Amino acid sequence: MNPARIAIATTDGISVSDHLARSTAFLLLEIEDGAITSGTYRTRATGACGDHAGFVELLSGAQAVICGGIGQGAADSLAAHGIEPLVIAGGQSIDDAVNQYLAGSLALSGERVCLCH
Secondary structure: OOOEEEEEEEOOOOEEOOOHHHOOEEEEEEEEOOEEEEEEEEEOOOOOOOOHHHHHHHOOOOOEEEEOOOOHHHHHHHHHOOOEEEEEOOOOEHHHHHHHHHHOOOOEOOOOOOOOO
């Protein structure tokens, strides 16, 4: 299996952020052969919803980002740079979301929730 990098949006370092634009940090995890090999924490200043370029830069190198909601513009910007937004169905802890992702059982929502438009 090829190495992968996923990101998890968070505001508190414990739970998955309910909206990508409201996140204050991203936990980036390196995954190889189904196991986490390393992780980094990238913080950001919260700003106005719509700073898509900032998200793309922060998530550089990630293949996917787990979040609780995302606006269509941000989803499109990330997808254009090869980053798949994974919008989870319901609030979860980072640990639960990561374990479910690794197990292939992460429940996703088809809804793109944007709280600022």
